[in-house]
Amino acid sequence: MDFMVFQYPMITVQACLDGLLLGILFALIAYGMALQWGVMNIINIAQGDLVILGGYIAYFMYLYGIHPAWGVIVSPIIMYFIGVGIYKLVINKVVDRDLFISILATFGISILFMQLMNFAFGADVVLANSGYGTTMLFDNNVTLPNSKIFSAVISIVFAIGLVIYMKKSKLGRAIRATAQNSRAAKILGVDTEKVYAATFGINAALCGVAGALISITFTIHPYMGLPYTIRSFMIVIVAGLGNLPGVAMSGMGLGVFEEFADYILGTEFRIGAVFLLLVLILVYRRFKLSRKREYLK
Amino acid sequence: MSKNILLYSAILIFGLIAPFVFPAFKVQLSILCVLIILATTWNIQGGEMGYNTFGNILFYGLGMYLCASVQVGMFFPLAEWTESGGEKTFVHTPAQFFQGMAVGLVVAAVVPTIVAGLIGYAILGLRGHYFAICTLGLGVAAGEISGGIEIIGAGQGFTTPPFPEVGGLEARGEFFYFLSFGALILTFVAVRAIYSTRFRLILNAIRDNEDKAEAMGIETMKYKIIGWMVSAFFCGLAGGIMGGLVGYIDSTDVAFDGREMGVFMVLMAILGGKGTLWGPVIGATVFHIFKEGFWTFFLGWQYVALGVLIVVIVIYFPEGIMGWLREKYPEKFGEVIDEEDRKAQVELK
Numbered sequence: 001m002d003f004m005v006f007q008y009p010m011i012t013v014q015a016c017l018d019g020l021l022l023g024i025l026f027a028l029i030a031y032g033m034a035l036q037w038g039v040m041n042i043i044n045i046a047q048g049d050l051v052i053l054g055g056y057i058a059y060f061m062y063l064y065g066i067h068p069a070w071g072v073i074v075s076p077i078i079m080y081f082i083g084v085g086i087y088k089l090v091i092n093k094v095v096d097r098d099l100f101i102s103i104l105a106t107f108g109i110s111i112l113f114m115q116l117m118n119f120a121f122g123a124d125v126v127l128a129n130s131g132y133g134t135t136m137l138f139d140n141n142v143t144l145p146n147s148k149i150f151s152a153v154i155s156i157v158f159a160i161g162l163v164i165y166m167k168k169s170k171l172g173r174a175i176r177a178t179a180q181n182s183r184a185a186k187i188l189g190v191d192t193e194k195v196y197a198a199t200f201g202i203n204a205a206l207c208g209v210a211g212a213l214i215s216i217t218f219t220i221h222p223y224m225g226l227p228y229t230i231r232s233f234m235i236v237i238v239a240g241l242g243n244l245p246g247v248a249m250s251g252m253g254l255g256v257f258e259e260f261a262d263y264i265l266g267t268e269f270r271i272g273a274v275f276l277l278l279v280l281i282l283v284y285r286r287f288k289l290s291r292k293r294e295y296l297k
Numbered sequence: 298m299s300k301n302i303l304l305y306s307a308i309l310i311f312g313l314i315a316p317f318v319f320p321a322f323k324v325q326l327s328i329l330c331v332l333i334i335l336a337t338t339w340n341i342q343g344g345e346m347g348y349n350t351f352g353n354i355l356f357y358g359l360g361m362y363l364c365a366s367v368q369v370g371m372f373f374p375l376a377e378w379t380e381s382g383g384e385k386t387f388v389h390t391p392a393q394f395f396q397g398m399a400v401g402l403v404v405a406a407v408v409p410t411i412v413a414g415l416i417g418y419a420i421l422g423l424r425g426h427y428f429a430i431c432t433l434g435l436g437v438a439a440g441e442i443s444g445g446i447e448i449i450g451a452g453q454g455f456t457t458p459p460f461p462e463v464g465g466l467e468a469r470g471e472f473f474y475f476l477s478f479g480a481l482i483l484t485f486v487a488v489r490a491i492y493s494t495r496f497r498l499i500l501n502a503i504r505d506n507e508d509k510a511e512a513m514g515i516e517t518m519k520y521k522i523i524g525w526m527v528s529a530f531f532c533g534l535a536g537g538i539m540g541g542l543v544g545y546i547d548s549t550d551v552a553f554d555g556r557e558m559g560v561f562m563v564l565m566a567i568l569g570g571k572g573t574l575w576g577p578v579i580g581a582t583v584f585h586i587f588k589e590g591f592w593t594f595f596l597g598w599q600y601v602a603l604g605v606l607i608v609v610i611v612i613y614f615p616e617g618i619m620g621w622l623r624e625k626y627p628e629k630f631g632e633v634i635d636e637e638d639r640k641a642q643v644e645l646k
Contacts, residue, residue, distance in 0.1 A: 043426055093612045099426040100349040104563065105611045111556060112604025119597075226437065233430055272441030275434040279420070282431045286422040295424050 010141040015259040021148040023255025025210055025217075027248045028155040029228055030235035031162070032206035038241040039179040039199045040095050042102035046086075047232055048225030049113040050204050054079050054211025055220040056121050059128045062215075068128035071212035072154055076205035083204025087197045095196060110225060117222040127219045151213035158209050162202070163244060175199055179242075227271050234278045237285075309482075316474045323470035327542055329585045330477035334484045334535040335558065336565035336577035338528040341488070343563065344571035345497060346524050347504030348421070352432025353532050354559035355439050356413060358552035360405035360533030361540035362449055365457040367404045368397035368541075379450040391461035398541065405537030406530050413529030417522040424507070433555070440553030455546040473542045480538055484531045485578075491527065492574055500524055501572075556600075560607065568610055570619025579618050 033047055044050075057078055058071025090109060094102040132146035166172035177185040178195045186192050214220060235254060239246030254277075261273035289295055316323045335357065342348045369378045373387040389397065420431050449455050460469040491497065499520050502510040511517050536552070546552050553559075561584070569580020595602050616624070 043430070090608055090612065097615075100429055101611055101615060103349075103426060103429055104567075105608050107560065108604045108607030108611065110604075111560070111600055111607065115598075115600035115604065119601075230430075230434055230437070237427070266445070268445035269442060272438045272445065275438035275441065278434040279431055279438065282423055282427060283419045286420070290422050295422060 010138060011263065013138065014142045015263055016256055017142065017144060018148070019256030019259035020252045021144075021152045021217075021255070022258065023252030024152045024155045024248070025213055025251075026228075026231050026235060026254055027251025028159055028206060029210045030232035030239075030247050030251055031159060031244065032203035032210075033229075033232040034236045034239075034241050034247060035175075035206075036199055036203045037236060039175055040091070040196050041099065042091065042095060043099060043106070043233065044203070045103060045106040045229050046110040046113060046225070047203075047207060048228030048230075049110045049117070050079065050083070050207035050225075051211040051214065051228045052220050052222065052225045053082070053113060053117060054208030055215035056117060056211075057208065058212035058215045059121075059126055059220065062128035068130055068212065068216050069150070071128070071215065072209055075208035075212040077208075079208030079211075080201040080205040083201040083207075084197050086204070087200040091200055092193065092196065110229075114222055114225060121222065123222060125219045125221045126215075128215045130216045145217065147217045151217045154209070154213060158206070159244070159248070162206070171195070171198055227274060230275055230278055234274075234281060238281060312478050312482075316471055320467065320470075323467075323474045324542070325585075325589060327470075327474045327477040328539075329582065330474075330481040331535045331539050331542075332561065332565060332585055333578050333581040334477075334481055334531055335562040336569065336581040337484055337488055338531045338535075339562040340566045340571060340573075340577045341491075341500070341524050341528050343566055344573070344576070345492075345500040345504060346521060348424075348521065349429045349563070350432040351429060351555065351559055351563065352416075352435045353528055353562060354436045354553055354555050355416075355432075356409035356529040356532035357536035357539070357558060358436075358439060358443070358548075358554075359409045359412065360536030361546055361552045362443065362455070363408055363533070364398070364401035364405035364537030365455060365540045365546055366449060367401035368394070368458050371397050371400060376448050379448060379455055389458045389461055391463045394458055394461045397458065402534060402537045406534040409529040409533035409536075410526045413526045414522055417525040418518075421518065421521045421525065436553055436555045436559055440549040440555065443553065444548035450546070450548075454548075454551075457540050457544050457546060459544070473538065477535075477538050477542070480531070480534050484534075487527070487531070489574060496520065496523075504572075560603075564607060564610060566617075567615065568617055570617030570621075570623075573617075573619040576617055576619040583618070 029047065029051055033044065036042060036044055054071075054075045057075040058068045061071050061074065062068040086109065090105055091102075094105050130147045130150070132150060135144045135146055135149070136142070137144060166176060174185070174190045174195050175198065177188070177190055178192050178199075182192050185195075211220070231254060235247055235250045238250040238253075254274075257277065258270060258274060262270045265273060286295065315326055319326070335353070339350070339353055342350045342353070366375060368389075369375055369387075372389065372393050378387060416435070420428065420435075423431055443449060460472070499510070499515055499517075502513070502515060503517050503521065507517055540546050540552075543551060565580040565584045566577045567580070568584055569578065570576030591602070592599050614621075622629070
């Protein structure tokens with residue numbers, strides 16, 4: 001336990017800023033999770049591994065001399081097709097079934113991806129250097145890498161773009177109709193199979209964007225996927241499905257929590273703190289609901 | 298009935314003579330016993346109660362650490378033991394080793410049971426996928442946290458006390474084999490006894506419709522917690538034995554290994570058939586034979602194969618072996634089928 005973070009205001013400011021910028025990225029991943037959960041009623045444990053895969057695409061561009069920031073454009077395009085491929089192979093067989101089946105099936109996909117990435121890219125922790133430099137604030141007491149600001153801005157742009165797309169485009173309307181009532185949508189001529197494939201593809205593309213940004217700002221490693229899944233699940237259950245401002249807020253809240261946990265408990269307990277927070281949130285909500293004799297649905 | 302007695306005694310005799318007939322497979326057979334225990338106890342939640350948990354690994358890992366810690370801590374300072382790592386600064390005498398193991402196994406079984414009771418009260422009110430993800434989080438959190446605690450070896454791992462030099466060369470393998478086989482018999486007898494009472498019906502009622510079960514006056518919470526505590530007891534025991542068998546405990550790779558053992562137990566129960574007494578036993582045996590037989594051919598691709606296996610079993614074979622047999626030979630399971638009804642169903646199809 002180390003409470004230095006509260007004694008020096010500059011460290012507090014640093015942790016808050018880091019956390020907020022990190023949280024925007026989490027919110028982007030969680031938005032994809034909420035989308036597929038709401039539309040297809042599946043929980044994708046492989047979400048985090050899709051993020052890491054997207055990160056490796058950007059990292060590879062960096063290795064071949066292309067600036068990794070272009071990964072923000074290339075990675076989602078590749079990831080979209082990977083997502084559609086996963087849907088056609090596995091997910092379309094679990095959509096209408098018990099939720100646990102989808103959890104277990106995507107858990108299998110997650111293990112598969114983890115190991116394939118381990119073979120393809122090696123077990124080293126890597127990052128793509130963007131060369132954006134850092135900004136110093138408050139008499140050089142707070143350092144802020146420009147890449148983090150860049151990633152936050154790009155995440156916001158993508159999130160807003162997606163919201164507009166869902167509101168205005170034909171596919172967006174079809175996706176929303178399917179989410180509300182898939183049978184009625186089917187009757188009205190929506191090809192729900194295509195909508196599901198597109199939804200999963202869009203989710204994978206969002207993961208691709210987030211992954212590319214994570215490879216620029218933080219580090220990626222084949223086995224780091226599961227914490228991202230848990231984070232996005234946590235953000236979604238705190239915010240609720242289809243509540244975009246809520247997703248953004250709770251994402252940033254989680255980011256700040258993590259930074260403080262990092263300072264107070266030490267880096268080795270950071271992931272543990274995230275997972276424990278999930279348990280605590282679920283337990284809190286369960287006791288709150290059980291007073292009304294209800295349960296989380 | 299007499300057929301059952303024949304079957305049980307055949308298995309018992311096989312189990313007793315197996316280490317002498319197949320001396321090369323003693324360790325494999327011990328691991329098989331542990332796997333069967335884990336699958337059977339997972340089945341109490343996932344199969345009978347309908348609460349799909351990834352969290353039983355928590356009790357398994359807890360039991361592993363507790364047994365080893367007690368075994369060391371009873372006679373030597375624990376911190377110095379883990380500090381010295383693999384070097385044998387302290388040596389257990391045979392009496393100390395067996396005493397420590399006995400006390401350690403009791404602690405490894407009892408403490409997870411209490412933990413399960415406490416945690417169960419908090420999280421068994423969650424349902425369906427919330428429960429699944431919550432227990433997944435618990436398992437991973439336990440691994441991450443135990444990986445940061447210095448006294449049990451933190452990141453570098455914990456070497457369990459080596460087997461003392463008594464008996465012949467085979468003594469270690471035989472000791473752990475009979476320990477795990479004994480634990481397996483204990484588990485199976487206990488679970489079978491539980492399944493023959495009203496308790497199983499209550500668990501099934503909870504699985505089929507919890508609200509209605511509650512409306513019928515069943516205190517569902519109480520039974521859910523008891524069910525989880527039974528699981529935790531045997532998981533902890535299995536973990537304690539496995540810790541001694543492996544000889545080395547690492548937080549995320551051996552004890553709280555959600556990626557291997559935590560998934561294996563779910564997979565084995567589903568492969569054999571959820572909600573049956575024999576399903577997990579058959580599933581674990583088939584899975585273990587498959588794993589040991591084919592793992593070496595994949596050479597590093599084991600996890601890829603595991604991932605594919607999970608997806609294939611879950612999508613194409615969710616009923617498991619017992620479910621498949623039941624569909625094929627319903628008469629053997631004591632189900633009376635009305636011939637006209639069956640014809641009508643075939644026509645409908």
